[in-house]
Every structure is written in structure tokens, then in C-alpha cells.
Amino acid sequence: MNPSISVVHSNTDAPVEVIRLQGVSKVYRMESVEVRALTHITWSVRQGDFWAIMGASGSGKSTLLNLVGLLDRPSEGSYTLNGMNVADLDDDAMSQQRLLRLGFIFQSFNLIPQLSVQENIELPLFYRGWEAATCARRACELAEKVGLADRLRHRPAELSGGQCQRVAIARALANEPAVLLADEPTGNLDSRTGTQIMDLLVEMNQEGRTIIMVTHESDIAAYASCRLHLRDGRIERLEQGHP
């Protein structure tokens, strides 16, 4: 657990800047053809923000999330996460940052099928090197938080989609990350379960966690306080909510 993360609401006077992108571009080279996925993105995320990244498919939403999630590096421009320049991080350091500062939630849940719910939730703790007993205790807490305390021994295949996404959220929260990254978290769920998941995310946000969510549905994006609209890899519009 990371006690250093203070609970800061988005309306606090001096919000801390968690993420800063300055002129970030991403260029893919596919068989000698250059594909520009992102062009000159300048964007900053303050602690406690709830952002929705919106745009049509192919607009660069996922590329942006992958960059922010340290799964990829920008081709141009600089990315600062918690005051660290990402360009200075090697692969191990990026992994370490993903482990401790970021939590991923995917559209297709991405639980490991052969592991139980508990083992899936414990995974980030395991990579952190925690003892089994401590991991188990923490996994129970997290499962309780997402309402799955009675499903710890189940396999992901035995759970419903909504339950799977709850497990994924519990896993993403395991190391108390500063930022949660959600890629179409409700994309594979019916609207009722989708709403429940969104409520859970809002709850996490109210606890002070920064959330960046990719979606193309405006009613899902409405849960977020800020919206970033992408078109062809460029920022089309920024909506900063004022709650």
C-alpha cells in the first residue's frame, strides 16, 4: 500500500499535475509507410481528474492511452508522469511505474483464465514482491470493495462480464495507483452492468484517484468531469468540467 497518496479532490485550490504531454506525436512505420497516429498532443491531467478520451475509431484514442500507460513511448515531444520524464526511463523502470503508479482496466477484462479471482487480484502484489499472506489479505479487502468477496476461489470463466470487470478493477487498484487507465470499460457489458461499473469508477474518483477512460459513447463519457475529443490524431476539443 502506498500511504503517500493524499486524497485530493478536483476542486482543491492547487491541484497537482500528474500527467503532462508536451507536443507529443506518435508515428508508426508499417512496411516503409509512415502512419501518424498522434500529432502534437499537449495535454495535462491533474490529480483527481476524471477524463474521458473520445473520438471515432482510428482517431488515436488507444494510442494515447498506451502512451500515457507507459506501454509505448512517444516519437516526438515529452511526457512527464509525476514529474518524471518518461524518456529517461528504461524498460524496467517503465514496468516499475506501471506496477506502482498505474492501473489498467480493459474492455475485454484481460483476466488470466487459469488463475483464480484471488490470484488475479494478487498479481500486481506478487510482482511487487509481497508475501503470500499479505497478498491474500489485501486481495480479500479489494474483492470486498468491488463486492466479490464470495467469489475469490472462482475462475474468471465462472463469472459474469460485470463480475469480471469488477475483478479487473480490484486488480488495477491493488497497488493503490495514482492513475487508473480504462479502455472502453463498459464496451463488453450490457447497459445495466455498465452503469454499475461506471458508478464504481466514479466512486474511485471520489476517493481521489485520477481516472483516464477511453470511450466512444457519449453517455459513458458523461460520467467524466473532463473530456478530450480526438480526431485523426489531433486534439479537436478539450472540455474541462467545473463541478
Add this chain to the structure above:
Amino acid sequence: MTSLGFLRHLRIGVKDLLRHKLRSFLTMLGVVFGVGSVVAMLAVGEGASSQALAEIRKLGSNNILLSSVKPAEEETQQRPSMMAVYGLLYEDDARLRETIPHVRRTVPARILRRDGALGERRVELRLVATTPDWFDLVRREIIAGRTLLRRDAERMAPVCVLTEAGARRLLAGAHSVGERVRIGSELFEVIGILRNESGGGAIETPDEELDAYIPLGVAQKLFGEVSVRHSQGSREMERVELHRIIVEVDAIDHVEKVASAIEAMLSRCHRKKDYRISVPLALLRQAETTKRTFNMVLGSIAGISLLVGGIGIMNIMLASVTERTREIGIRRAIGARRRQIVAQFLLESVVLSGAGGVVGLGLGVLIPKMITRFSGMPTVVPLYSLMLSFGISAAIGVVFGLYPAWRAAMLDPIAALRHE
């Protein structure tokens, strides 16, 4: 990675292998046979060498054995009724002792066949007429009484030492020491009984099962120098002075040099090759060479088998990495470092090869047992061979698991996450 992490990786690895029981088992087979044949090979080799060593010990590794041999042409040129004269001479014995350096002492022996009788019992004995030194060079445990002594030779005492087997055939035992046994037409006092250690091996030992040892001088006086053999109604007479000379060399390093010196001397003094020189040390060397050849054959079988096993493991691990690409992507996204992915897959391949190794050890212990049962070949499974071959199997897992594990670790997390 902490040791706890190691244990958990291990548990996950085992679990994953258990999900594909048949596949894992088939993959293991190469290592199973490889390790099995390594252990079997070492067991057979060890058995052969311990047997050879035991035999050499019976002969004495510092000793050289000279035997009289009837020359081959003698049989055809001379008529059977004529006296055959051949073999080692008393003067050979003396010359050997006096002229060849590094010879510590020599033990001459005449060998005769006579019936021995004790009470009602009768058995054909091999009479070994020799000097008391025999018992120093051919060391055997004394069960009862004593061996021949110098004063027996000096007094020309008609005494004999029996072997355990001979004594049993005559229904004699420890209590029989002091009794008189009739050998040929003469009476000998039994002064001792020795443990048998001859026979059973591929190498001829100086002693035999039904030996009776008597002083050389006594034999000369009582039985003469001519032996008569009755065969198919005709009589065959032979005159052989000495049937054996055992030469003791002062140090093991000189054995081969002395043997060639003896060879040179005897070939100068004997017109025909009516003797044979056997050097236990040379036999030992030969046994070692045979063993080495045998080991090379088995070793290459084991090597090929292990190589094939390793390739099998690599193959299945590559398949596993492809199959679990998405899982690798998830783990990387969560924050697993490359080396943690390497550790996970490496551990899995080591578990696979290690399990193959354990089954292989079982096979390797079983095969030598079967070999011993069906062929009578002695085998010994030494502890080091078990540790060595288990080590090899684990190493195979590392060597052949490294590339697939590296491939897994180098996957691009984004592409891996998108993999279906």
C-alpha cells in the same frame, strides 16, 4: 525476485504443465530416456570397473603371472606317447629374481592333479607345490590353522593347506586341522584352511577352488618332475619344472617395464614360446579401455536423447509462449518486468525437464537392475551419477528454455494484449 516469488512461479508453472498432462508427458520423454541412459551407462560402467578392480585385487596389481603353456606345434609333431618337455624352469625363476631390477621376489609353483581322500570322501585336488611366499602374494583369508611356513619347507614336512571349497568337499572343517589327508598315495597333515576367492571373473586367478598347497620340496621328492596324464586309453607324459611363477614388482609404476624385461629374457632363453605372461595391470587397463568404449556408445545415445529432449522442450515452450501471448501482455501491462517473464517461463521449462529427470532417474535405476538380472553383468548405481544426471536434466531446461523465455519477455506488450 524473492524466494517466495520463486515458489509461486514454481506453483504456477506446475499448474500450467498439469493443464496439459499428455503434452507435458510426451515432451518429457526425451529427457526421461536421456537421463535414464546416463544413469544406466554410469551404473554399467561402475559395475564393470568395480568387478575388474576386484579381480585385479585378487591377482595383485603389483604382480606378474608367468604360466607354462604347452607349445602348439608340440601337439602335432610329437606322438602322444612321447614325453613332452616344456615350460618354465627353476633357472628361469632364479635368473629372473637375480637379473631383473625392481623384482622384489618370485614365487615358483608346480601344479599337479591328485586325488585327495579324507575318510570316505574323495575329490580330485589341484596340488600347488610352492614356497611360503605364495601366501603373501596371493592373499587369502585364513579360516583355520595357518599357511605354509619356511620351516615346513626346511623340514620337508608333508603338510598341506586346503581351500574352503576343497575342505567342504572332503567334509573337513576347522576341526580337521591336524588330521591327515591322503593325497595321491601320500599322507599330508592339514595345517590350515583358506577362504576361496577364485573363479567367477573373466580374469584367471592364480588360485582355484579345489587347491591344496604343499611345500615345493616335498612335491619334488614325493611326486617327481614327470606328470602322467591318462587320456583316451593312451598315456601322455609331460615334464614341466614349474607351472607358475608369480613375480612381485616393488612398485606399481615398474610393473609394465618389468613385464617387458621378463618377456625379453624368456624369449632369449626359450626356443619355443612355452610360457605366457599375464599382467593384471595391463588387463586392468584393457578393462578400462573397454569400459571407455562402452561408455562412449552409451554416452552418445544419452547425448542425442538429451538433445532431442531439449529440442522437444524448446518446441513446446515456444508453443506455450505463442498460446499465452495475451497472458504475457497482461502481465507486462500490470507491471511485470522482462526478467520476471523470463523467470516464469524458464522455471516452467526447468520443471518440465526436471520432472523428466526424476522419471529418468527411476528408469536409470531400473535398467541396470534388469541388466544384472538377465545378463548377470554387475552394475552399481553411484550416488554421484544420480546427482549428475538430475543436474543435466535441470540444465537442459535452462538451456533450451532460455530462448522461448527470452522471446516471451521481448514481446511488445501492446501487440501481445491485442493477440487473440
